[in-house]
Amino acid sequence: MGPCLRRGDEDRVTETTGVPARLAALKLLDAVLRQGLPLEAALERAGAGLAPRDRGLAHAIAAAVIRWLPDLDELIDSATRNRLADDAKARMALRIAIAQALVLKTPGHAAISTVLPLVDGGPRKLVHGVFGTLMRKNVALPDRPTLPYATLYRWQKNWGDVMLAAAEHAIADQPPMDIALKGDGPVPEGVSLAPNHMRLGDHGPVTEIPGFAEGSWWVQDLAAQIPARLLGLNGGHVLDLCAAPGGKTLQLASAGWNVTAVDASDSRLARLRENLERTGLEAEVITADLLDWKPSAPADAVLLDAPCSATGIFRRHPDVLHRVRPKVIAEMAAVQAKLLARAARWVKPGGRLVYATCSLEPEEGEDQLAAFLMAHGGFRLDPVRADELPAGVTPSANGTVRTLPTMLADQGRLDGFFVARLVRV
Numbered sequence: 122m123g124p125c126l127r128r129g130d131e132d133r134v135t136e137t138t139g140v141p142a143r144l145a146a147l148k149l150l151d152a153v154l155r156q157g158l159p160l161e162a163a164l165e166r167a168g169a170g171l172a173p174r175d176r177g178l179a180h181a182i183a184a185a186v187i188r189w190l191p192d193l194d195e196l197i198d199s200a201t202r203n204r205l206a207d208d209a210k211a212r213m214a215l216r217i218a219i220a221q222a223l224v225l226k227t228p229g230h231a232a233i234s235t236v237l238p239l240v241d242g243g244p245r246k247l248v249h250g251v252f253g254t255l256m257r258k259n260v261a262l263p264d265r266p267t268l269p270y271a272t273l274y275r276w277q278k279n280w281g282d283v284m285l286a287a288a289e290h291a292i293a294d295q296p297p298m299d300i301a302l303k304g305d306g307p308v309p310e311g312v313s314l315a316p317n318h319m320r321l322g323d324h325g326p327v328t329e330i331p332g333f334a335e336g337s338w339w340v341q342d343l344a345a346q347i348p349a350r351l352l353g354l355n356g357g358h359v360l361d362l363c364a365a366p367g368g369k370t371l372q373l374a375s376a377g378w379n380v381t382a383v384d385a386s387d388s389r390l391a392r393l394r395e396n397l398e399r400t401g402l403e404a405e406v407i408t409a410d411l412l413d414w415k416p417s418a419p420a421d422a423v424l425l426d427a428p429c430s431a432t433g434i435f436r437r438h439p440d441v442l443h444r445v446r447p448k449v450i451a452e453m454a455a456v457q458a459k460l461l462a463r464a465a466r467w468v469k470p471g472g473r474l475v476y477a478t479c480s481l482e483p484e485e486g487e488d489q490l491a492a493f494l495m496a497h498g499g500f501r502l503d504p505v506r507a508d509e510l511p512a513g514v515t516p517s518a519n520g521t522v523r524t525l526p527t528m529l530a531d532q533g534r535l536d537g538f539f540v541a542r543l544v545r546v
């Protein structure tokens with residue numbers, strides 16, 4: 122438990138209707154903001170024992186706070202004489218109450234009455250007073266969330282103001298759901314932005330969408346569909362490295378490749394196997410640490426979808442905006458360099474190597490590639506052509522692909538990815 126949670130909190134608040142979900146939201150925020158854990162990973166523990174509805178509510182409250190944190194804090198600071206510490210329980214409780222009132226549109230009295238038990242025996246009066254002051258003033262949040270300072274500074278330096286504005290819009294908007302099509306079976310209606318792609322409008326639960334049970338598609342962001350597309354159709358044997366939960370494995374298998382999918386995580390590979398079973402596609406699946414494992418022979422192609430800071434998927438996982446710091450980026454870049462050097466050894470002469478990360482940090486993309494090319498004279502870039510990409514996504518001048526939130530702005534945007542295709546000369 123963090124400084125904002127005390128023993129006994131649980132017993133005191135579980136009696137009151139609606140409060141357990143707020144306590145779980147408080148635990149989630151502590152896990153993300155203080156302990157640096159991913160929101161989804163923290164949900165398992167913080168939401169344990171909660172009814173699905175309360176668990177969903179806790180997640181929605183925590184995600185709303187995380188999306189709007191700098192703006193919520195600005196409101197709180199405008200109404201307090203002495204600035205509350207970042208991890209003070211009163212600040213956490215106020216963030217939860219204000220996010221409910223202004224983002225989730227919970228009636229003010231419900232937003233505050235379910236939060237006050239979290240500060241019982243503590244700064245209850247202060248929380249009540251600050252919340253009341255702000256509501257009486259009819260305060261509002263800005264049109265789009267302000268990025269946390271560290272992320273704002275980094276992205277402004279790397280991508281400029283236009284990207285920053287697009288990123289802020291992207292945080293505020295609900296991202297669309299993209300699916301990749303196997304090529305047969307029922308397909309729901311939507312807008313297709315690339316071959317075998319569909320962007321869905323309003324939809325209910327994923328499992329009830331036409332074609333899910335038949336396995337005729339899987340959920341995969343349009344940007345995440347690019348790396349496997351760049352290997353084209355059946356070119357022989359492909360090593361899909363860091364494969365789980367398997368979006369790219371499914372694409373490669375359905376394009377006719379003979380796929381060996383390798384990943385270190387058993388639980389993520391279990392999802393990959395479920396996906397193969399549902400879609401009726403085939404791949405050899407291997408659980409192994411790629412820093413130890415090696416294939417029995419080089420392959421015609423290798424796809425390395427390397428582990429990364431994941432800042433490119435901030436729309437669905439806004440916690441990365443707060444958790445990812447230069448240290449995390451440097452650590453991930455070091456892992457990627459090792460994996461990339463190993464993957465390169467397993468490409469046949471004349472074969473292709475695709476390197477991808479869902480990161481908006483050049484250290485995990487452009488810089489990583491430059492360092493690789495300096496150290497591996499046997500590889501050259503195989504430039505990607507515009508006609509290989511979804512309309513509205515253009516390759517960079519050197520033929521690599523960098524997707525940014527500025528792209529497809531009128532069609533729901535796409536995740537941030539870096540993709541490079543290389544050939545072994």
Ligand SMILES: C[S@@+](CC[C@H](N)C(=O)[O-])C[C@H]1O[C@@H](n2cnc3c(N)ncnc32)[C@H](O)[C@@H]1O
Pocket residue numbers: 362363364365366367368369370383384385386389409410411412426427428429
């Ligand atoms: C970006 S995700 C892969 C997503 C996957 N390619 C897809 O399309 O669904 C990165 C993966 O790398 C795996 N990973 C990280 N380090 C690894 C290692 N040393 N060896 C094998 N897999 C690793 C993680 O378990 C994780 O599943």
